[in-house]
Amino acid sequence: MLLDIQNLTLGLPGAARPLLADVSLRVGSGETVGLVGESGSGKSTTxxxxxxxxxxxxxxxxxVLVDGTDVLALSGAGLRQHRAGTVAMVHQDPRSALNPVRRVGDFLVERLVRAGGTVDRRTARAKAVELLGTVGLSDPERRFSQRPHEMSGGMLQRVVIAGALAAEPRLLLADESTSALDVTTQAEILALLRALREERDLGMLFITHDLHLAAAFCDRVYVMYAGRVVEQQEADRLFTHARHPYTRGLLACSPELGDTDRALRPIPGRPPSLSDAFTGCPFAARCEHAEPECSIWLPEPVPVPGGGTAACRRLADLSEASEEPTEPPLATVPSSLVKSSPAKRSTL
Known part of the structure; x- marks a missing residue:
């Protein structure tokens, strides 16, 4: 297993509850695993x-095992090599990763020289131009000399992805990497990520608020709430046979393309903050199925039919209702772009 997080718990001084609590998550080579949940649920921290x-x-x-090595035990050169060559991360805002007064090519060359092990800057320049072409940018020689303000958001996201690929990592962490883009550009970036995953056998952890994207793009999906994993299933089954009340609540308040008759049902209340202490199920205060015992009894993840797990005290009571399949959310991006392998070349 490429990434194997085992019972990860993270606490902060003065906090009433852990930031992460007993999180377990796995990503295999060539697999895309989604991580969904409301803001503050612990996705980016994971x-x-x-x-x-x-x-x-x-x-x-x-x-936190990556290729069998515990990241939490690394230090010094070992940790630098891990960050430089084994794992790479693509953030939500590409402009925050680039110096506005330097050429985007300089960003890639520096990445290659410092992190990729290429000591010859001429070789690094040639490799940087090659990477710009790999991520689908037209005329990569000209793009190399441009500065961030001369490029669109989608083009800059491609540059950042090129930087992430510079040291040929085995695991890619995509943290809301398409949320700031328009729908068409978003689809192009997703198609690019899918093609790169297939070509390089990348494992990918795909963090998103968008359930539609998770359904269309991921193989498996983990649902987080208040720093805990409350459900995980194969993507297709999660979006048709959701088990946990929180997952079902997220689906109920997610709009579906073309379905104007379906009423959205928002989840009442708000997620707990770090100052909110609880001893039972963290979702109990917002759950329509909660009983008094739910507020004092913390459920453990248990297997669900069809594979996967869910953590709910009333899971057995709700399973009969959950057997009725729900319609999967319709993708808000063209499925042909999301599912296709070839990277669509950007000419913007």
């Missing part, structure tokens, strides 16, 4: 733990 980009004051327990 990804940062894979690079060990955690607060110094945090208390950490559990294991």
């Amino acid at each position: 990804a940062k733990a894979v690079l060990r980009l955690l607060p110094e004051e945090a208390s950490v327990a559990g294991r």
